[in-house]
Amino acid sequence: MSKLKEKRRNQILIASLQAIAEKGFHSLTLQDIADYAGVSKGVTNYHFKNKEDVLRHLLEWVTDKIYENEYNAIQQEHTAIGKLTAYVEAAFSTPAENKRFFRVYIDFLGQVRHNSNFKEINDKFYDNCWSIGREIVSLGQEEGIFPSNMDIEKASISIRSLIDGCLIQWLMREQEDLHDYYKTICLETLIASLTNNNVVNQ
Amino acid sequence: MSKLKEKRRNQILIASLQAIAEKGFHSLTLQDIADYAGVSKGVTNYHFKNKEDVLRHLLEWVTDKIYENEYNAIQQEHTAIGKLTAYVEAAFSTPAENKRFFRVYIDFLGQVRHNSNFKEINDKFYDNCWSIGREIVSLGQEEGIFPSNMDIEKASISIRSLIDGCLIQWLMREQEDLHDYYKTICLETLIASLTNNNVVNQ
Amino acid sequence: MSKLKEKRRNQILIASLQAIAEKGFHSLTLQDIADYAGVSKGVTNYHFKNKEDVLRHLLEWVTDKIYENEYNAIQQEHTAIGKLTAYVEAAFSTPAENKRFFRVYIDFLGQVRHNSNFKEINDKFYDNCWSIGREIVSLGQEEGIFPSNMDIEKASISIRSLIDGCLIQWLMREQEDLHDYYKTICLETLIASLTNNNVVNQ
Amino acid sequence: MSKLKEKRRNQILIASLQAIAEKGFHSLTLQDIADYAGVSKGVTNYHFKNKEDVLRHLLEWVTDKIYENEYNAIQQEHTAIGKLTAYVEAAFSTPAENKRFFRVYIDFLGQVRHNSNFKEINDKFYDNCWSIGREIVSLGQEEGIFPSNMDIEKASISIRSLIDGCLIQWLMREQEDLHDYYKTICLETLIASLTNNNVVNQ
């Protein structure tokens, strides 16, 4: 595929992201995408097989972006707590960024069970998230601040679950000023659960 | 409102629940509702203002059901751990029940930000959930198994976040056999985070 | 199916027939059908599965009408030549009627190879036509005016082929005044071929 | 027009013929033509005014090909029956060739009445066919095997009608193995009708 075509496709994906972020997943029309991209109605179908194809690529793009952002963040830190903090910071990002990306992601969740392509992409996203969790937990165990008998798989699953759960609850409440509050809750709860020596996650 | 009218409305709501559980939120048509309810197409519009009105009542009904179920469960227990366990057990319910109710609830989440009625209902649901959390955390502090300086508000928020996060991740993976696994992870993580004496949730 | 529904469906079929007769098969839109039927655009899809379903029923209706008309005509006569004459007369009908029905039929022919439903209906039409031919040829042989060793199958095929060939050529020339001329040619050629004692159709 | 231009136009016409033969007249797109011709999408509009212009030239090309083939065939023979046989042989050609050319021709028939250009081309084709018929009938009368009082115009019209009628019926049945059967029926019927001394075509 040519550079130009690739650029056009990205332009359409970004337009779709913006359109969904503002108008919502379910009311998204091809006309919306065209309008946000500043092109004509037919362009989307010219560059993508169909609307579902756009959404699939968008989900992949969004989850990749979220993961990359989080992955890069934890690489900057070299302690378990440092990485964990960076992870949560990256996941929460800023209120604006979060709405732009994570809100669109939530819209996709409802579609996962109706679209195996979406499910596949989400499964990959989970895999990526768990790998971040494993990296943090392993390091914490090496550092001796996390119990050595802690089940890494379980822990990484619970980390992502709590992050998603907190983000969703924050987003649903639509109070931007609670952003820091939820971020703190998320991080504190993670630290508490991971550093408990009466660990049950075994 | 007459008993008959009330009965008809419930019949329609249950039919809608079933229809969404099987066919999905976005492909739900009034014809579907009528088919599942075994009535004619016009009935829905006769008993509800419009489709959105049905969905609003359904969301209310579903969140009430989820809450009631969880509330009743914790009333059976009289220790913090007992109540917490009962809470998670009730939230996870059975795979089938969970799909029936929580999957529909996830479908609604994407709509919350576009519909203030939906948001209001979800806010009420959160309030209810937090009250369950508060009850458990308070009792745990009285029992002395949870740190006395733990922030009850934060703890109750984190409890619900983790439950929702775990449920969503489990549902998205579509592997029924992981139901117990996720339930265990959820409960163990909650206990670990709540019983940590190096508590940071303060 | 109720009487009323059946009536509506017929109304739509007749509207489609008229629309195709005037505007052509390929430019026919659901809006055209609605306009000709004097109803709204959605009606067609309410009473038929889709556009193709309308066309299928229309082809069946048209071929049935053509056959019935021809069948009834030959029942009025009791000699081979009388029946043959009646057959050709009925097939040519009047210029107006012929345009209304046979022109639409020609439009369908191009679709037969792309639609097995259409092919099935056309095959049935051919079967019906051949049965008329067989009846005439058998009677002619009994009367002794057609060679007794004439192959009835072949003869009935050639009869319908000539009728269709003449009708198509007449219709393509779009000279209404040639209607009688072509009808005469068709009948004379049929009689000539069927009464030739140096018969080769054996 | 330059040789190159002429060559390109022929390339496009042949590609169109192939595309229609395989995909059908109504689903033919300019993209199809480009694909079959192995050129880019814009080429067709560069060498032809528009799509209809391509089809017009294609119809002309196809009818000319059919006629030429038939004309050349009868020039090889020198008796009426020989020429008639050669005519029918040429018209039926082989199953594959017939599908390639005559099936496309049938697709055009439905358009004739909506496009005066198409009609003109078809009228010319009929003229050519009738001239073949006249040549055969005249020779047969000279040879004394066809009645001298036979109407040459009528006879030539009936000859082409039967040929087209038989070809269409054979094509519609989509049974390749009936090719010889229909060819035989066509020829035998023609001979029977033309050699009948009780001739009515007068």
Next chain:
DNA sequence: GATGAATGAGCGTTCATTCAT
């Protein structure tokens, strides 16, 4: 000469909503 990205009118189809019965 040739390309193929872009356009936008127009298609078939869906479906919430209305309303006569």
Next chain:
DNA sequence: GATGAATGAACGCTCATTCAT
């Protein structure tokens, strides 16, 4: 109370045509 026929706006999608390169 209940029905379901009818409506028509709005959707995803196709494709002939245009035109900058």
